[in-house]
Amino acid sequence: MQDRAITAEKLTKKFGDFTAVDQISFEVSKGEIFGFLGANGAGKTTAMRMFCGLSLPTSGVATVGGFDVYSENEKIKNSIGYMSQRFSLYDDLSVIENIRFYAGIYGMSSKAIRVKAEHILKGLELEAEKNMLVGSLPLGWKQKLAFSVAIFHEPRIVFLDEPTGGVDPITRREFWQLIYEAAGEGITVFVTTHYMDEAEYCNRVSIMVDGRIEALDTPTGMKKHMGVGSMNEVFLQLARKATRTEN
Amino acid sequence: MKQFYNFVIKEFIHIMRDRRTLFILIGMPVVQILIFGFALTNEVKNSGFAVIDLSHDERSAQLIDELDASRYFEIRGKFQSVESLEQSFRKGQVKIGIVIPSNFGKDMERPGGASLQFIADASDPNVANTLINYANAVVLDFENNINGEKKIPYTIQTETRMLYNPQLKGAYNFVPGVMAMVLLLVCTMMTALTVVREKELGTLEVMLVSPLKPLKIIIAKAVPYLLLSMLNIASILLLSVFVLDVPINGSLTLLVGEGILFILVALSLGLLISSSTASQQSAMFISLIGMFLPTVMLSGFMFPIENMPLPMQVVSNAVPAKWFYIIVRSVMIKGVGLKHVWKETLILSGMLIFFMAMAIKKFKVRLA
Numbered sequence: 381m382q383d384r385a386i387t388a389e390k391l392t393k394k395f396g397d398f399t400a401v402d403q404i405s406f407e408v409s410k411g412e413i414f415g416f417l418g419a420n421g422a423g424k425t426t427a428m429r430m431f432c433g434l435s436l437p438t439s440g441v442a443t444v445g446g447f448d449v450y451s452e453n454e455k456i457k458n459s460i461g462y463m464s465q466r467f468s469l470y471d472d473l474s475v476i477e478n479i480r481f482y483a484g485i486y487g488m489s490s491k492a493i494r495v496k497a498e499h500i501l502k503g504l505e506l507e508a509e510k511n512m513l514v515g516s517l518p519l520g521w522k523q524k525l526a527f528s529v530a531i532f533h534e535p536r537i538v539f540l541d542e543p544t545g546g547v548d549p550i551t552r553r554e555f556w557q558l559i560y561e562a563a564g565e566g567i568t569v570f571v572t573t574h575y576m577d578e579a580e581y582c583n584r585v586s587i588m589v590d591g592r593i594e595a596l597d598t599p600t601g602m603k604k605h606m607g608v609g610s611m612n613e614v615f616l617q618l619a620r621k622a623t624r625t626e627n
Numbered sequence: 628m629k630q631f632y633n634f635v636i637k638e639f640i641h642i643m644r645d646r647r648t649l650f651i652l653i654g655m656p657v658v659q660i661l662i663f664g665f666a667l668t669n670e671v672k673n674s675g676f677a678v679i680d681l682s683h684d685e686r687s688a689q690l691i692d693e694l695d696a697s698r699y700f701e702i703r704g705k706f707q708s709v710e711s712l713e714q715s716f717r718k719g720q721v722k723i724g725i726v727i728p729s730n731f732g733k734d735m736e737r738p739g740g741a742s743l744q745f746i747a748d749a750s751d752p753n754v755a756n757t758l759i760n761y762a763n764a765v766v767l768d769f770e771n772n773i774n775g776e777k778k779i780p781y782t783i784q785t786e787t788r789m790l791y792n793p794q795l796k797g798a799y800n801f802v803p804g805v806m807a808m809v810l811l812l813v814c815t816m817m818t819a820l821t822v823v824r825e826k827e828l829g830t831l832e833v834m835l836v837s838p839l840k841p842l843k844i845i846i847a848k849a850v851p852y853l854l855l856s857m858l859n860i861a862s863i864l865l866l867s868v869f870v871l872d873v874p875i876n877g878s879l880t881l882l883v884g885e886g887i888l889f890i891l892v893a894l895s896l897g898l899l900i901s902s903s904t905a906s907q908q909s910a911m912f913i914s915l916i917g918m919f920l921p922t923v924m925l926s927g928f929m930f931p932i933e934n935m936p937l938p939m940q941v942v943s944n945a946v947p948a949k950w951f952y953i954i955v956r957s958v959m960i961k962g963v964g965l966k967h968v969w970k971e972t973l974i975l976s977g978m979l980i981f982f983m984a985m986a987i988k989k990f991k992v993r994l995a
Contacts, residue, residue: 432836433836434832434835434836454838457836457837457838458838460836462832462833462836462837463833464829464832464833465829466828466829468828468829468830468832468833469830470637470641470828470830472640472641472644472645473637473640473641473644477637477640480633481633481634481637482833482837484629484630484633484634485630485633485634485834485837485838485839486630486837486838487629487630487838530833539836
């Protein structure tokens with residue numbers, strides 16, 4: 381159990397008659413980069429919200445960082461980081477103010493923030509832009525900054541909800557570089573994405589269709605099993621079975 | 628505590644960076660007070676009047692002089708026919724016309740008495756009514772003066788005293804009104820907008836994932852607007868006392884205390900709106916239509932509630948500004964203490980608890 385960052389067993393979420401997440405079971409190891417794939421409306425976001433403590437499961441069992449999602453919500457919140465598809469930085473705050481704010485809500489001391497911020501900004505080559513408003517930075521920079529902010533308080537697990545929407549392939553590569561660095565430091569990465577080339581970067585991926593997990597394997601294993609050459613084809617074959625559309 | 632402090636600092640940075648909005652929030656009450664004080668007044672001064680004097684005697688001349696001498700009227704013309712008077716109305720030169728029939732002076736001596744005709748421009752009925760009342764008052768005065776010379780038995784002399792506002796100044800009425808309006812606008816609308824903005828940005832989600840307690844988020848969001856509103860109360864009171872000569876007859880502490888109570892009601896309304904809407908536009912729309920209009924229409928500040936049809940009077944009870952308006956008028960103008968406004972205070976407190984509970988409940992429902 382100790383080397384499991386996330387576990388789910390028959391985890392289910394219902395909204396009235398609608399079953400958004402239907403008895404999903406899987407485990408994510410510590411330090412793993414776990415890709416959580418699925419078409420729009422497949423139930424990815426709902427599942428992720430349950431792990432983040434934003435929503436309570438209807439039934440089933442789940443733990444995050446060894447803590448129960450029903451009863452140890454507060455402990456989970458202290459051990460995870462979260463980055464949404466909208467990057468969640470404030471445009472009217474400067475780079476350093478954004479860092480200070482987000483680190484501050486995790487209760488980090490001013491001194492620890494200062495030391496760490498210097499280190500991070502150096503790594504991102506954003507030292508000169510420290511006092512610039514985030515709104516004036518290019519999208520790719522914002523996104524990398526948002527990721528650094530999400531793992532600034534050194535969480536054990538970071539949840540990324542479609543973090544690379546709308547940016548160019550080069551920036552996406554650089555972004556994944558950061559993800560690898562974080563995983564190297566022992567942070568478990570749980571990422572949802574639409575880009576199948578990104579799925580190839582993950583250690584393991586699961587593909588959700590209509591609220592259920594249809595496939596769960598390493599990208600190589602999955603391609604082999606389905607007898608196709610790319611993750612894109614794997615996804616299309618599975619997603620074609622979907623009967624429900626978004627909303 | 629440090630988390631909370633950190634959050635409040637961030638909110639202040641947001642407000643300070645948005646200079647234009649800040650300027651409006653601070654400047655608006657000042658501008659409103661000045662506009663209401665100097666431009667939009669329902670007192671009528673020096674209105675033009677015209678006379679058709681068919682009598683041409685000593686009495687008629689005396690009456691015309693008295694009208695002209697009063698501060699409400701100023702003579703703009705003397706005509707011989709109603710047609711030429713109407714010309715003058717059309718051009719907007721005069722608001723009221725007075726027709727003095729022939730033999731006016733002599734008729735006054737007779738038992739039946741004399742008669743007069745007032746013709747008013749009723750395209751603005753309120754002004755017309757006010758002018759007719761003023762004119763009647765002047766005529767009554769004129770009559771009394773003459774009767775005083777002659778001693779007629781059995782007349783009833785009425786003496787009117789306007790309590791609390793002897794000069795019938797409009798400012799006594801709109802200062803409390805503007806206060807309610809501004810506080811509602813700053814607190815309700817701005818709070819609603821600031822929370823919904825975080826929703827739109829997706830930053831609210833990040834905060835809900837963080838160990839920060841939702842209640843702390845709500846309070847931290849409200850603190851800067853609470854302070855800003857206090858500043859607004861101060862500027863409104865200073866302007867009223869020193870520029871418009873409206874006294875604070877009651878206790879200042881009570882007045883400020885009631886102000887804070889109303890601010891809290893407005894803040895919780897803003898939070899309620901923000902947790903029930905998804906976009907800044909709809910939050911703004913609901914604040915304006917749902918809050919601002921009822922405040923202007925149903926608080927008794929622009930239109931007297933006593934004159935409304937019963938259903939409207941009932942509805943007006945749900946408008947927080949109505950109660951605050953009554954409280955401010957009582958404390959500030961009449962100078963009464965808490966003993967006389969405890970009922971209104973209790974109603975506002977009840978509203979505060981209700982809206983707060985609703986807002987927190989809604990906020991939690993969203994999380995499930």
